[in-house]
Amino acid sequence: GAVVSQHPSWVICKSGTSVKIECRSLDFQATTMFWYRQFPKQSLMLMATSNEGSKATYEQGVEKDKFLINHASLTLSTLTVTSAHPEDSSFYICSARDLRGRQGDEQFFGPGTRLTVL
C-alpha cells in the first residue's frame, strides 16, 4: 500500500514551453500532497503544499505563477512549469500523506520526474 506514481518520469522540452507533471496516489486518498525540487547530491527543497479543493501553499521564494499546482481530486495533484527555462531543469518529486492507520506524518514519495529544458 501507499504507492505514489508520477508521470512523466522524464521530459525534455524547449525553452518557453510549459510542462505538466502528474502525481497520483494509487491505493489511498491524499488530502495533502507536497512538491519538492532536488538538485544533484542535495536534499529535497519543498516548493509547495498542495491541498485538495483549495489553493496551494507556496514556500518563500517559489513563484506561484511559474509553478502552477492543481489538486483537483483526492488522488491527483499536478504541477505545471510555465514558460520553462534552462534554470528550471531539475528533479521534481511529489509526495503524499496516507492517514490510514499510520502515524500521519509519514510521506510517501513518487519516483520523481527529471525535467530538462533546452
Added chain:
Amino acid sequence: TQLLEQSPQFLSIQEGENLTVYCNSSSVFSSLQWYRQEPGEGPVLLVTVVTGGEVKKLKRLTFQFGDARKDSSLHITAAQPGDTGLYLCAGVETNAGKSTFGDGTTLTVKP
C-alpha cells in the same frame, strides 16, 4: 534557517564496517522519519519514530530518537554495498503540517 543538521554529509566506507548518521535540531518534533534514496528515484521511507528515547531496528539498521525529541541517529552494522544511497532525515514539528528535511548523507559502501 536550516532546522535539521545532518552529519556527516558524505561517508565512504568498506563493506563490513559500521557507521552512524546523526540528525540534530534545536526544535522539538512530533515525529521524525528516515528515508533512503537511490539516484534517479524518489525517497523510500525506512522508519518513523515518535516517542522520546525510542529505538527501532530494521535488520542491520538501528534508529534512535532522542529523549527530548530533538535529535535522531541511524546506525548501520556491517554495511553492505546495497546500503549505498542518500539517507535523509525529516522532522515534523507539532501542528506544522509539513516536514523539514536534513541536508542528507551520501553513503558509499565499497565491496
